[in-house]
Amino acid sequence: MPRPDRRENDQIRALHSILGLLNRVDGSAQFSAGSTSVYCGVYGPVDVKVYDEKLDRAVIEVKFRPAAGVSGTKDRWVESAVRGTFEREILAQMHPRTLIQINIQAREDDGSADAAAINATTMALVDAGVPLRDMVAAASCAVLADGAAVVDPTLEEAAAAQSVHTFAFAGSDIGRAGSGGASGSTSPVYVDSRGDFSVADYDRCYDLCLRSAQRVLAFMRTAIEGKIAKESQISVV
Amino acid sequence: MSANIFDRRRVNGPPRSVEPLYTDEGDVKPFTNGGRADGRSLDQLRPIFIKTGPLAVQPTFSPTAPSGSAYYEQGKIRISCAVYGPRQGRKSNPRMGSFDCDFQYAPFSCSWKRRPHIKGADEKEIALILEQAMAPAIRLEAYPKACIDAFVTVIESDGKFATISAAINCISAALADAGIELYDIVAACSMSLNASQWVSDCNQAEEDVSQCSLFVSRMPSADEITYLLQQGKTMPDQTDRAVQTCSNSCARVYAVLSRYLQASMEQPAS
Amino acid sequence: MVVEIEPSNIEREFLLEALEKGIRVDGRGIYDYRTLKITCSPTYGLVEVQLGQTRVLARVTCEVTRPFPDRPTEGLVQFNADLSNLAAPGLDSSSGKPSVQEVAVSRMIERVIRQSRAIDTEALCILAGEKVWSVRLDLHFLDHSGNLIDAASIASIAALRHFRRPDVTIDGEEAIIHDVNERNPVPLSIHHTPICVTFGFFGSNGDLMLVDPNLLEEQVQVSSFTITLNSHREICALSKAGGVPLAPSLIQRCTQIALTKVDDINDKIQEALMA
Amino acid sequence: MAETKVVLPGDIIDTSLDSDEEESSVLRLGPGVAQIDEQVSAVAAGVLHSDNEKKQWWVVSNKRRYVPAEGEPVVGVVVARHGEGYRVDIGSAQGALLPLLAFEGATKRNKPNLAVGTVVYARVAVANSVMDPEIECYNSHTGKSEGYGELAGGFMFKCSLGLARRLIDSKAPVLNALGSGIPFEVAVGLNGRVWINTEAPATTVLIANAIKNSEFLDAKQCRQMVKELLEKQ
């Protein structure tokens, strides 16, 4: 059954990103997949409240604000998902007793907003120069009523789907899988599968998301390398 | 129509919801044929069940576990209480320790409309009553600059005054379980006046139809009353009689509490 | 916690010294606005405005709800302006209740659009007493580099004019809401488009004046004055906030300057809506 | 000569030396490079520089949040004054401590009295992850002020750390081009703050904007841009 926007089942929407667009935060990025679009601004390492202070590592705090309406428990849920995903990727031991604050503002939500939030956070952290063990790329997919698995579902597709799956992978993990490694050997950093699905559906969606995460990572890599090249061609002095 | 206030930190339901009008006649009316609906005599208390300490074995030290806890049942009333401390208090005074109490009804605990999550004025008032009733019994001078916190949650309540006295008994058990230094165990009991007859330990139905309710919390060994609250009109002699019989029931509750606590020490928590 | 740093003494002194000579730190003339960039996204009602480095996102959404019992034939208009740490350090009110700045900006926009009855709420009625449209305007501040109010008012007006709501046909008791791709959606009926122009005043007696203060100017100014004008050259709102008292003659001068500014802002909005 | 390559966080850096040094040689990993689970990899995005003789690898990345390092010159703003010194904001996580006596020739009786909001040019004396950083307004080894101290008058603006490093490291093309046209004083802090002072505010604004615009221009474009600004002035 062809998709409303005539995309292939394993085709993600057009990706678009801007780095360093906000000037008051230490690092910022806008990430959009189709009409789903998210801003992310990162402060860090900055001063931390005495109560939350950890003596051997930086505290990671995530604040998510929705596109419309008052923020509620849904946003606390996304905040805890993003914090969990980056808790280990950020090398917090290098800046003990400080705070790394990730502020996410959803611009528009047309499906797979969690994945866009994770990707925007990765780019904002890199733009802020926060030490990262690895970059994280996320993708989501949905199993429709007729059993077909489609990648990067729009809001409409996700609402009518039997189950929606979101995965995030670390860059090195994707590299290993990319070079022909069996998908079993990869380890996702974040998994959220909800709805009514079988283990086979889960595996199918796992592979689909792994491949589209590869494409997202490649896109992010070229975007960041482009910015660095622009900045550094005058530093060869 | 009672409006549910929007709470940003919880999942919210519809803005307005109300209890349906119940057409069936519900349970039996109290005091209809002289005696009480559940067949108790006028000064008979409801059966009391107490369980202190962790339910399953606590193998190693856990920094987040309470130092003492108690689960208390009196008839349909069910209350759970946990005691933390002595620990660093927010407001601490160097000579004496401080004792804070926190009281909360579970949203489903009352027979009528669901209680909102945010604490109402009556819950704050009861928390103060519990604090004032228990503080005289605690040897606060043994805990300078530290503070002892008790948290009480009512799972099911049946009679407002009966629930307050049950909460006091529950905190006493929890404090004893926590090994906090006490002058004595505080026992409490409530009574209601119905057609110029004092009835002990009334449930919600009986309390609704009674003219006056009263509860006493008492330290039997030194025969000191730590808290006395009466709500409703009585003649002075009626109140004297009530306080007298209530003190005797407190002694009976005290006996039950002591027997349980001694038994709990003989065979350690399963 | 992320905290805002006050400007240093030499920045303050330099700014006043330069202003006396009619020079501004970012090289603008004292009556010049910063470059204004309005981008309308393909989805209706989503507009991003950049005034210099200040960046505001306005989003208009609508849904069907029950009207207030006391005004059964009027639709609802709701506002929400939230400032987060994204816009500037320390803006996020950790205590849950909105910060002072957030309330000030949100009240200003609400006064400008609701009190001046910019949107025709009667036109939002579907079935009197039963169903009405509830239009909601969300303002997200992405970058606070001075003069949030002007940027927010431009973004609100542009978003309201850019927004389209689904078409509705009523037969008897029933109201059919047509899907967007079935029948093309209908714009809101907007009486007039109020735009804010903000002036900053400096110096001990507040005689140095400039338009569209940037962040440093906003932190150093002793008083600020906002005029709200619409395209019919009517004053919709006036608000003078802060310290030094202003001479009435100054208000006339500001209104004249504001009139010219409002005209070219409206042209820019028209241009952006056409694109 | 240091060969350069763009790296992203997570990229493995092969530190196998072409010269047949024995394996257990000590590698010196500069900022932006770290050893994670027995592999040396980049932790920041930027241009990888490596120097085989000294076996050193580091990544030059453009950040905005300053992390103090010993000996670096910084421009700070005094935020508070207490007991044994001033609390100075240098844009790092914790405010830096500037002891009362950390000035050339300062003694218990006569020492500079700085008001809150004063701008100072100082060097980082103590910087470790355990304690708040400390700065001093003289070179404690030589005892001379070497240009450090209070900065009076002029104007201060913020820029990215990468630009600040370029303005200090070499004969920055934009500063030289401007210098030939207008006489001005400049103090560049590696924490991304630049202080400029000339007689007329107009020229100070011109120089500030010139420096800010030079971030993404190479040497030739810088000279061209400065020439145009000077003529227009």
Added chain:
Amino acid sequence: MSSESVIVTPGRRLGLTQEYESGPGTYVRNGMIYSSILGTKKIEQALAETSDDSIKRPMLFVERQNTKFAIPVIGSEILGRVVRINPRAASVAIMMVDSAPCQEDFQGIVRVQDIRATEKDLVQMINSFRPGDIIRAEVISLGDQRSYFLATTKNEHGVVFAQSEAGNSMIPISWEEMQDPKTQTIEKRKCAKPVT
């Protein structure tokens, strides 16, 4: 030896002050000793060498099995972890008081002038404590609103356990130096005399 072991609840009358001394777990009120905690009543014969003028009275106390949580008192010896240091003071999370655990950590500070008995003004905080060290100290005052004041002036007080930069636990080699056995690096600390 203790006579019959009876379980008592708080507020029980145990004996007269003429016959017994009141020990832990009991309190005295107008001439009578009462139990103050739930536990077993025990009587302990007085030790021989009490001062001869007081008649040798056995001590009456109530003992309780599961842990009783302690609080810092002036003069008690504490074990705690250094949380944060600045040139003027080190803030310490007090975890044990006289070998009894605290239920939650109490906040204490060691001011720089209370680290060492001698040359008080030459003491450098950075060379005495590091965040993460476990120290043994003495409570010298109930301190201010938030923290107890601690001191490590005595020889047996100071750092008991510390990890080096490389992360291995270090061994004290002098009263002010500790060494990392693996990397041989030496770090400055105010060490406690190891209890043999």
Added chain:
Amino acid sequence: MDMDDTSEQQQVAFAMHTFERIHHTEFQRRFLSQNTRHDGRAFSQFRATHVTKGTVSTAQGSSTVRIGNTTVVCGIKAEVSEPDVKTPNEGYLVTNVELSPMCSARFRPGAPSDEAQVASEHIHRLFGKAVDLATLCIESGQAVWSLSADIVCLKYDGNILDTAILALVAALEDLRLPEAQLDSATGVVSADRTIARQLTLRKRLFPATFALVDTYLVADADDAEEQLATTSVLVVLDDSGRLANIWKRGACPVSNETIHQCIESAVERAETISKTL
């Protein structure tokens, strides 16, 4: 009391006791490295689970669930309200988890903590599909049942999600909805408690949570192990054996085989729970 050996034991006990309080996390990790847990369970063993229904008479549906020390009471109050304009014949199921300072020292008094909000949201999403909201309709467009399910935690000892989900399933099964009609003239809904009907659940949910401590996969981690664990995987199955949710939270990546391993042991766990439910 002979002095030497008991004082010897006291010395060791004291050292062990101090070590347990000072290096709490290190102390726990020692157990795991010797392939055991501090309460003697095997790595894949769940704690004793007790489910009792109908424990609160003032609620229309209630249950008490205990997994080890973690104790939770779920009460459902049924009230009447107007349906949403967009969904005229759908009722409401509002789930909230209360983690008050009573159940653990980890939670501070005042507004609900992040953990409580995330748990409430997750359970709300899970049960959104498990209950057929159309069966809650009294009069389409005018009056529907609004079930507010409050899950109050009495004692927190890890694995709150499993306990809360089980408590809600049990409470929903224990729910007795009185027969209700809307008197369209007065707009008042009247209900007769003597004729009560049960709510038909679309599917019953069986949760199982696994925690990853360094490299050890531990089932049903209690509070001490949860503080050590960097990652937790929640697997929820429905009674027809299909999956309803796989949710991996926390820092460390978990290999795909480990997730499949979790699914298998979750299937076993589902069998054992379905007997007790």
